[in-house]
Amino acid sequence: MSQVSPSSAAPDDDAIRRAKAEIESIVRQISELSRQDVSPDVYYEEFLNKVVSALQAPGGAIWTVSETGQMQLGYQINLRQTGLAENPIAQEQHGRLLHRVLSAPVGPGFKEGLVAPPRSGFSAEGEVIDSASAEHLPANATDFLLVLAPVHNDQGAQGIVEVFQRPGARPAVQQGYLNFLLQVCQLAGDYLRGRRLAHLADKQGLWDQLESFTRLAHDRLDVKQSAFTIANEGRRLIGADRVTVAVGHGGRLKIQAISGQDVFDTRSNVSTLLTKVARAAAKTREDVWYTGDTSKLAPQVEKAIDAYVDESQTKAMAILPLVDRRGVDPEATEEDLRKGGRREGEVIGALIVEQMVDNRIADGFTQRVDVVRTHSETALGNALEHEGLFLMPVWKALGKSTWMFRRHTLPKTVLVTGLIVGAIAAALLVQKDFLIEGDGKLRPQDVANVFTEIEGTVDELHVTDDSLVEKGEVLVELKNIDLGKDLERTRGELNAANREYLEIDRQLTSQRSENLTPEERSQKQARRATLYEQLIASKAELALLEKKQQLLSVLSPMTGQVITSRVEERLENRPVNRGQVLMEIADPKGNWIVEVEMPDKRLGHITKAINDSPDKSVDVDFLLATTTDKTFTGKLTEKNIAASAEVRGDEGNTVLLTVEFDQSEFREAILDPKVGAEVKARVHCGRASIAYAYLHDLVDFIRMKVLFRL
Incomplete structure (x- = not known):
């Protein structure tokens, strides 16, 4: 705004008329604004x-009354041009x-x-005097014409609107x-009145929320229920995005x-990291307020919050330790401490308040958080103490059961008790x-x-699933490359040694042997003896290898049927080891049995029943999964x-229990029994x-795990 001197020419009549013409428009705008x-x-x-x-004035100011009754500047335009800032007396x-304006009486006649x-200046009687002689009186020490009007609401004067106007206007214009x-100050008063009513409404709503939160938080002495109430109701009261309660x-x-x-999910990344944040803050016993900067926090708290914020994208959060302050006296003496007194309470939890969108702290936010925290400490302290009482679940159950003995329910209680006692007696x-x-x-x-009795690879499989075989029939032929090589090598060594042996023997027994010197004869006889031993060893080795070669043909040990499933898939072109079971052969036309896998902890009852039986056997009922409409009975000895x-x-x-049963009855009921069919068996062990x-x-179980240890 341009500098305007108060000595400038007074506004002319046209300017005044234009100002009056704009009054209604300005008033409407201010009314809408209010x-x-x-x-x-x-x-x-x-x-x-x-x-x-509207007044075409050089400037103005709005002065408000603080809660302490002091005047403070609300807003100003060109206040420095008045010169008040440089003149303390002014x-x-x-x-x-x-x-003077603020304390002036309001009403008719004033x-x-x-x-x-x-x-x-103004004298005590309200007369205008020279400002130089009004040093201790109200005065206008500026070169401007000051127009002042108070702003009232239903509580009285709340401020003053002051306009710095050029001097020289006629009295009628000044009055205008x-x-x-x-x-317009009346409209400003309407604004303040409406704002106060809205504040009172908000305050009433806050009190209603606080009353509801207090009642619900202290309603139950259950830790989990109290924590859920604090988290949900506390979030509504605080106005936060999320509230979390940790207890311990x-x-x-x-x-x-x-x-x-x-x-x-307590095992999720967010829950795990938030738990670490709560524990780190609880150890410091200090309130933690995070709005984006963790540099001033304790190192362990800073590390935990950084990890959590990276995972949850939280913008602002408060972690407030909850302390059980009951019975705490900060000024307790050593004597008080010996008697069980405390100078500081135990940390029993943490209240975590989070803002997900904005990191700015709203007005009244911290006050509402403190209220929720105070009530949370009391509610959780009472709940933890209540749940920590000896045999509390038993006392709760007994307390809830008193309704059964009241006048109207007593006959029903006696009847139900009698039925229960009768049922127990009958069961025993x-x-x-x-x-x-x-x-x-x-x-x-x-x-x-x-x-198999030898290692090898399945070369040829002569049977399939459910094939009928005779005893001694070749089932599987194996091949062993190393065995074939050993056979060829041994046969070659045997033939070579045999030829050399025959040649030396011919030389020693022919007529030309007389031409041999004694030394040559002795060498040939020694060589022949060596070759003879080699021939014996080679023949034995060859016989053993040929026997192994015979074992490459796996024979059926009995006449019957192949009962192993997927034989070709399991064996074809597969390597096998010595002693490996290739398949099972059974005689399905012969007798059948049931093999029951009985837990060893139940075997004592069965053995006792067998010993107490006259014929030293017990009956076994069994049911086949393939034929559930017929129950068979067998014997167990x-x-x-x-x-x-x-x-x-x-x-x-x-x-393993082997149960034998009547084969004729079984054959009549089961035309095609399946090997390995599931069986449910019941062993009769008396009464x-x-x-x-x-x-x-x-x-x-009680006898073994409880009574035996006692």
């Missing part, structure tokens, strides 16, 4: 600019002038506002300035609740068949494994119980109470 929800800084700026523009005079001529200023003792905090999530006294169950398989009684237990499948240690018959595994 109804908008804008901050005071924005409102004061637009308001004063419109007022100064400032004091101007301040008294403002207070004049609001003030027009102060340049270099003038004041009337306009009083009119001694710094070993665990995430108990995250706002907006009924269930969360009534006898039933004691059956031990086990899983098994069906197989022919005569089964033989076909295995002690000789059909395997001598040792082995680990088989998921059952662990099991003992026992209903409870023991169904719960014998539990009884045995």
Whole structure:
């Protein structure tokens, strides 16, 4: 704005008429502005600019009243041109002038506002005097005509609007300035009144939220429920994007609740890193406020927050340790400490408040966080103490069960109790068949494994699945390249040694042998003896190799049927080792048996039943998975119980039981039995109470794992 001297010419009549013509437009604009929800800084700026523009004044100022009653500058235009900043005495005079306007009575018969001529003062009676003699009185020590009007709301004067106008205007024009200023100040008062009502409404809503949060947070003495309430209700009260509650003792905090999530994965990267943040902050026992810079934080906290922010993209967060402050006296003496007193509370958790979008802290944010934190400390402290009471689940159950003994429910309680007691008595006294169950398989009684006696590679397979074979029939032919090479080498060595032996023997027995010197004869006889021993060894080795070659043809050990599935897929062109089982041969036309894999922990009941039986056997009922409409019965004797237990499948240690049964009945019902068909078997072990018959595994477990150790 250009510099304007107060000594400039007074505004002419045309300017005044133009100003009056713009009054209604300016008033409408200010009225609309006063109804908008804008901050005071924005409102004061637009308001004063419109007022100064309407009055064509060089400048102006808005003065507000602080909570302590002090005057403070809200907004100004060209205030420095008044010269008040360089003159302390003028400032004091101007301040008294403002207070005069602010404290002036309001109502009928009282004049609001003030027009102060340049270099003038006001006596105690309100008369205009020379400003030079008004050093301790309200005065206008500037060269401007000051037009001042108060701003009122329902609580009284809240500020003053001051306009710096050029001097020289007629009294009627000056009164027009004041009337306009009083009119727009009423609109400013409407703005302050509306803002106060909105603030009261927000405050009432906040109090309602706080009351709801307080009631819900202290409603239950359950740690998990309290944590969920604090996280969800606290988020609404604070206005944050997410609130997390961690609970624990001694710094070993665990995430108990995250706002907006009924269930969360504690092993996820975000939960794991957030747990580390809570634990690091809890160890320092200090509040941590992060808004993007971690350089001033403790090293362990800085490291944890950096890792978490990289994963979660959080913009701002507060990690506040929750401390159990009950019974804490910061000024406790050593004597108080010996009696159980405490100077500082134990960290029982952490409240984590996060902003995902903006890292700016809103007005009242920290105050609401502190409120939530205070109530969280009390609620979680009470819940942890309550859950830590000895046998608390038992006391809770007993407390909830008192309704059963009230007047209206007592007959039902007696009836239900009688039924339960009767059922327990029946379960302990009534006898039933004691059956031990086990899983098994069906197989022919005569089964033989076909295995190799030499290493080799399957060269030719003469059987397929379910092939019928005779005893001694060739099933598989193997090839062994090394064995063939050894045969050729041994035969060659044998032939060479035999030819040399015959040649030396002919030389020693022919008529020409007389021509040999004694030394030559002795050498040839020694060589012949050596060759003879070599021939014997080579023949023995050749016989052994030929026997091994015969073993390359794997023969059937019995007449029967191949019961191994996918024989070609398992053996064709495959290398095999010595002793490896190639397939199984069984006689499906002969007798069949059931092999039951019985857990060794149940074998005692079976052995006892066999010993107590007159014929030293027990009945076994079994059902085939391939034929579920027929139950068969067999016999089990002690000789059909395997001598040792082995680990088989998921059952662990099991003992193999061989069950024999009536073959004629079996053949009539099962025309084509399948080898390896699944069997469910029940061994009859006499009679026992209903409870023991169904719960014998539990009884045995208690005897072994509990009573035995006592």
